[in-house]
Amino acid sequence: MPKALVIGAGSAGPAVAQLLTRHGWDAPVFEARAALDSAAGLFLNVAVNGRRVLDRLGVTTRLLTDAHPAGLMQMYSSRGRLLATVPNGTAGEPDAGGVVVRRGWLQQVLWDAAADAGVRIHTGRRLAQLDVEAEGVRARFADGHVEHGDIVIGADGVGSAVRRWIAPEAAADFTGLVGAGGFARVPDLAPTPGIQRFVFGRRSFFGYLVREDGTVYWFANATASAPPARSSSSIDILAQLRELHGGDPDPVPAILANTTTDIGAYPIFRLPTVPRWWRGRAVAVGDAVHATSPSAGQGASLALEDAAELAAQLVRADGHEAAFAAFEASRRSRAERVVAYAAALDRQKKVKGGRVGTAFRDAMLPLFLRNATTDTRYDWVFDHRPPEI
Numbered sequence: 001m002p003k004a005l006v007i008g009a010g011s012a013g014p015a016v017a018q019l020l021t022r023h024g025w026d027a028p029v030f031e032a033r034a035a036l037d038s039a040a041g042l043f044l045n046v047a048v049n050g051r052r053v054l055d056r057l058g059v060t061t062r063l064l065t066d067a068h069p070a071g072l073m074q075m076y077s078s079r080g081r082l083l084a085t086v087p088n089g090t091a092g093e094p095d096a097g098g099v100v101v102r103r104g105w106l107q108q109v110l111w112d113a114a115a116d117a118g119v120r121i122h123t124g125r126r127l128a129q130l131d132v133e134a135e136g137v138r139a140r141f142a143d144g145h146v147e148h149g150d151i152v153i154g155a156d157g158v159g160s161a162v163r164r165w166i167a168p169e170a171a172a173d174f175t176g177l178v179g180a181g182g183f184a185r186v187p188d189l190a191p192t193p194g195i196q197r198f199v200f201g202r203r204s205f206f207g208y209l210v211r212e213d214g215t216v217y218w219f220a221n222a223t224a225s226a227p228p229a230r231s232s233s234s235i236d237i238l239a240q241l242r243e244l245h246g247g248d249p250d251p252v253p254a255i256l257a258n259t260t261t262d263i264g265a266y267p268i269f270r271l272p273t274v275p276r277w278w279r280g281r282a283v284a285v286g287d288a289v290h291a292t293s294p295s296a297g298q299g300a301s302l303a304l305e306d307a308a309e310l311a312a313q314l315v316r317a318d319g320h321e322a323a324f325a326a327f328e329a330s331r332r333s334r335a336e337r338v339v340a341y342a343a344a345l346d347r348q349k350k351v352k353g354g355r356v357g358t359a360f361r362d363a364m365l366p367l368f369l370r371n372a373t374t375d376t377r378y379d380w381v382f383d384h385r386p387p388e389i
Contacts, residue, residue, distance in 0.1 A: 106300065184216040
């Protein structure tokens with residue numbers, strides 16, 4: 001039985017492990033976190049292309065029991081003017097658009113499905129050293145545990161230890177945006193079924209949705225010249241955001257005023273390109289080789305696509321090197337195109353030039369977003385379908 005050591009249990013890790021296990025592999029997963037906390041983290045968009053992979057895994061129905069369908073995105077100016085309604089999926093198909101889910105819930109669903117398929121997920125195992133030799137791989141973990149396998153799959157995020165072995169020269173770029181987010185309950189704020197709303201604020205970009213039970217999911221993207229220090233408290237971050245968005249249209253100030261959950265600020269990085277996705281018996285997937293900003297809502301979906309493609313190639317190919325080469329060849333162009341697309345959206349979010357810059361941006365946005373509801377130029381982002389295995 002071939003054995004793949006899967007490093008990282010975010011989205012791609014449990015998915016590729018489950019798919020490989022179905023086809024006779026031993027694919028244990030090693031996660032640095034001590035345990036899964038389904039309530040931890042914020043939320044993310046799972047686009048229709050990602051949902052197709054979840055369909056293959058048999059988890060879509062369960063995931064949707066705690067999801068906010070958001071097939072449409074409404075864009076507002078800093079004065080509260082509705083600029084456009086943009087599809088969160090293929091144009092003209094809002095019912096098949098993206099859904100917003102809590103990050104912890106997506107991971108819980110993936111972990112449970114992987115475990116049900118026979119995958120062993122080991123927590124508290126942070127990779128400390130990777131030895132890749134002609135006959136196999138040896139992973140040494142910070143707790144002293146050593147594991148042997150035939151190949152290693154790095155699904156360990158933008159700071160990937162596996163990628164550092166494959167392509168040590170690769171480095172992530174700061175996008176110029178700092179993210180923050182949380183949850184709130186605002187009296188009398190109506191739900192937004194099928195919709196997520198975005199506001200190009202005077203000094204920061206803001207997004208939110210309201211679930212049927214009144215819970216508000218919100219995030220902010222503030223412009224920054226450099227990554228901030230991580231020492232700020234939740235209270236300080238929220239105070240800064242309330243100041244940044246104090247002059248923005250309702251309900252943005254009310255959402256921030258009614259946020260009581262702990263929040264944190266995190267610099268947003270991307271990996272525009274990595275020279276090699278594999279080396280010897282090691283390969284990397286997802287954010288480890290093509291981290292994208294959240295602006296395109298595609299991070300989790302791209303990772304799931306990678307999982308399906310890599311599993312298919314490993315099942316079909318004659319040897320791991322042929323599988324890795326075919327995987328990179330099939331995925332690189334699409335992944336890097338999505339990263340570039342997200343970078344273009346990042347530029348629209350950034351606030352530059354004070355009031356003059358904001359006024360110019362607000363004047364130009366209607367031109368950029370004209371006919372957005374029926375614009376099919378970006379259908380390619382969502383049209384991908386996973387391979388059959």
